[in-house]
Amino acid sequence: MITPLRDLRAVLxxxxxxxxxxxxxxxxVLTVVTGVVDAFSYLVLGNVFVANMTGNVVFTAFSLAGATAFSLRSSLVSLLAFAAGAVLGGRIGNRFPDHRARLLLGATVLETALVLVAYVCSETLADPFxxxxxxxxxVLLALAMGAQNAAARRLAVPDFTTTVLTQTLTGLASDSPLAGEADGRFVRRxxxxxxxxxxxxxxGLIALHASRTLPLLIAGLLLAATATAASARVRSTDIWTRPV
Known part of the structure; x- marks a missing residue:
């Protein structure tokens, strides 16, 4: 029992x-944000993801095959905006190649602005959905998620890609005691x-039972908190700020 608790403390x-x-x-926290934002996009905007691009690739194929439950236009818009966001995230990574706190701050400030603008639009447009x-x-949300994913990739913290869990789930199972392994990364995964x-x-609970737009505000506040935490460390010279 001591080892899992120690591993939990090492992560949190x-x-x-x-x-x-x-x-x-x-x-x-950014992984939690992904769940919140994708819940909004899929449940409120209708069968489209803004972070899970694997799903959008599959939805595009379904649409081309004749499925009417998915929008080809929405899937393609999301894919293109996500790619554009990843370009922005890559440029931020190249702007701060030697300090991971500054990289994270740049990405989360951009992402916070995009998500909060999306929230304002969802509240003020006559027909936002x-x-x-x-x-x-x-476009706004996929740009944000693309930038987040690119930043997480550059930060290179194992198992925290923030938007993709397939490899994390695979490692969770394949490196578990059931598979004959004793991987110390179980808790992180x-x-x-x-x-x-x-x-x-x-x-999902908030969008379906309380307010359709509130998930975006919550996501924006979580991102703002992350940006604040990163900003407090931009002058740090600790080992974790150095590139991997």
Whole structure:
């Protein structure tokens, strides 16, 4: 029992000497944000993801095959906007190649602005969930998620990609005691999965039973908190700020 608790503390409250330091809890928050935002996009905007691009590739294929439950236009808009966001995230990574806290701050500031603009649009547009309004929300949110994914990739904290869980789930199972392994990364992987699940559950419950737009405000506030945490560390010279 001691080892899992120690591993849990190492992820949620790591010391400055840890190789990835506070990047781990901050990326866990971004994983929760992904769940919240994708819950909004799928349940409110209608069968489209803004973070899970695997789903959009499959939805595009379904649409071309004649399935009417999915929008080819929305899937393609999301894919293109996500790619554009990844370009922006890559440029931020190239702007701060030697300090991971500054990289994360740049990405989360951009992402916070995009998500909060999407929230304002969802509250002020006459018809935000269909037609042009829907396309605008997809573009804003997919841009944000693309930038987040690119930043997480550059930060290179194992198992915290923030938007993709397939490899994390594979590692969780294939490196488990049931498979004959004793991988010390079990807790980190389990937290990544739990974070995405918790975000999607909360976003789904709020969108379906309380307010369709509130998930975006919550996501924006979580991102703002992450940006604030990163900003407090931009002058740090601890080992975790150095590129991997």
């Amino acid at each position: 409250a790591p010391g400055p000497e840890h190789r990835h330091g506070p990047l781990q809890p901050m990326l866990l 269909t037609g042009t309004g829907r396309d605008l929300l997809i 389990a937290l990544a999965v739990a974070g995405m699940f918790a975000g999607a559950l909360a976003g």
